Amino acid sequence: MSGGDEGDGDGHESPQPRRKPVVVVVEPETPGNVGTIARAMKNFGLTDLKLVDPPELKEDGEAYGFAGHAREDVLPNADEVTFDEVVANYHTVGTTAITGEDDQSHERFPFKTPVELRESLETVDAPTAIVFGREGRGLNNEELSRLDEVCSIPAADDYPVLNLGQAATVLLYELRDLTVDETQLPDTAVTRAPEGDVERFHEFFGEFLESTGQREHVREKNALLMRRLLGRAHPTEREIHSLLGTFRKANTKLEHADHLAAKHDEPVYPRE
Amino acid sequence: MSGGDEGDGDGHESPQPRRKPVVVVVEPETPGNVGTIARAMKNFGLTDLKLVDPPELKEDGEAYGFAGHAREDVLPNADEVTFDEVVANYHTVGTTAITGEDDQSHERFPFKTPVELRESLETVDAPTAIVFGREGRGLNNEELSRLDEVCSIPAADDYPVLNLGQAATVLLYELRDLTVDETQLPDTAVTRAPEGDVERFHEFFGEFLESTGQREHVREKNALLMRRLLGRAHPTEREIHSLLGTFRKANTKLEHADHLAAKHDEPVYPRE
Structure with a gap:
């Protein structure tokens, strides 16, 4: 597995070709969440899904049921990889709902919000992996300590933990300027009268x-x-x-x- | 049902009390999606869910299974309402993946992106309802024509249709500045050294x-x-x-x- 082959000629014409991030899910437990993430990837222009120790994804199961059109490409083309391979080959961004409060812990602080992550990735051209953790416990401190950056979605203080598939959808939505060449929307949302x-x-x-x-x-x-x-x-x-x-x-x-x-x-x- | 009772004293201290939007789902087919939407609402500070002609939501079914902590409040407190009641009592924002290309159709054009919707709602104080359509077909033109505004999430041109629960999650995430009093994140993401x-x-x-x-x-x-x-x-x-x-x-x-x-x-x- 090499991080250098992302964004190579797949017939996709883009004015500013750039390596799009790959998406890594570490030990997902629920096939439905893998399908949801695959769908969000296709909705926001990504194709390269990598799974660390995934459950079995059956063609008549929930992963395919939740993937929408991503059942045709993103999901069947997903690679199985190890966490070590991801760390070795990519600039890695870990995701977590729970950050450190200050700089006492290097694992979870400093962190970036999705907007800050997008602004930061805009300025670099590197093979990048967005890494999501398990449904219940996310990424642990040992895993986060091996990743290059940490990203956290701002949410309500009394219940900030998004479902895995929903968290991935929000983050990929926020990174869309880096990954979506053309949206379905017309260039102008309003054509003001002369x-x-x-x-x-x-x-x-x-x-x-x-x-x-x-x-x-x-x-x-x-x-x-x-x-x-x-x-x-x-x-x-x-x-x-x-x-x-x-x-x-x-x-x-x-x-x-x-x-x-x-x-x-x-x-x-x-x-x- | 009155639109005037949103945001009333529920023990929530906010420096700028404002009426938070209610979320309406029209004829959802899958209980799991209702649960996903309820969870996103709780993650982003919303509580008032209204359902038009929903499926049965059993306590041991998928709606409750997908709702996370929202199974304790948002989901059991959801109201069943009619589309007419929503139109009569709220400033209504319809959601759709497919907009008009120009001003030839009043149903789907002009539209706002989620960011534009947030900026616009920031400036008004009105009882507002964010209205989502069915899984398969969304809101139809007749329904959209009765709503005050239209919002669409920018996504990849070749597959812009998000799953219902994922679309709601993205939109509620984007409106969080209006609805989340305090996030789980510390005020500063980086404390730069002196x-x-x-x-x-x-x-x-x-x-x-x-x-x-x-x-x-x-x-x-x-x-x-x-x-x-x-x-x-x-x-x-x-x-x-x-x-x-x-x-x-x-x-x-x-x-x-x-x-x-x-x-x-x-x-x-x-x-x-």
Whole structure:
């Protein structure tokens, strides 16, 4: 096993090819958790799973049942390795829910949060292994002392221990900038309407307010309220065009109502 | 059911009391996923779980098996509600793996990422419900169209669909700044040694380099290298004190070696 063959040509085109971390699980007890981790790996662009002393993973068992599409590649391609091999071949990051409180213990302190780990790994190019421990007890101090760094997920003080599969999912999610070449999401989450269209809406809305017969200082307040509201909401082009259509119709009818009232010498609002 | 009773006095002291979101799961099919979500809620400081048309949750079944300590409170206190009740009483955030590509569809666009959702919820104080859909099909367009906002987790383009329990875990992790009053982690992840101690180490290291007989410009390079290395590593006080002890001893012995060599007219390095 060599740490140097990660990220080699697998037909994956990436603008900045980098070695993606491998994921190591030490003595997992529950096949379902191995499947959950495999699925999270595939969701966040990772492929290389290594297992230290795993349970048997049957094709009709829970590991495959929980793996989603990772049952096709990540899970069947998982390697069985020893802890010693991992330490020898990778820059290793151990994970733990329980850290040291201060620098009295070198095993669990200092530690990095997932965000700090991502920021730190961004700056290096080394074969890296993210190492998870057993369901019940995690990694022990002897194991942590052999790893290069320690990472811990911030969680509620009264119950900070995440399930193994959930912890791996959170950490791989947080490392996604290093591992996911392209997400399913469009580049922009909001396409704000052209400013000219937004301004046209505000003109329409001003005419609309005038039609209601409000006094000028009230109209000004209401116009500003609408400007603040749309300013925060970042309307899309489609939303603004729908609003323009709606208010164009309303303003036309309101203007016509003034015309009718004048023509027939009627009040513009019903008498009380 | 009222949205106004979230975050009321439950003995929890918080410097900035705020209404924490409730979590809604619409028609979950697998009890295990409900348990996983309950555990993630407890890990990230949430308590109020609401279920629309859930499966039966038996105390000896998978929901309780997967819930960890949340089997004691979050899970047994879960309410059964209707989708209509949720829409009527909360500011609702729907979750989906598949968004619109642009503003042609109002159901799935615009959307927020989990980080954007957290930033947005930080600025408001409203009873908020995070709504998750079924395992297989998520929330449908008709349901999404009745919710106020849409959130999507960025993941790998070729397999962006997270398992329900894993998606909830990631989203609740990302919202933790709003929901976790105190994490299990100490306030500082690294306690950098006092600068005076670090400087003393650099003096020791300078004497050490001098003892090796390197020429001055080589020594200067090596001293700078060590300054950069420690500057990046943020050594703890304990680490620096260990290093000071080690180099004090080494320097003493090296100095003595010079003395012995001079006294006995021997070379300071072995002859080749």
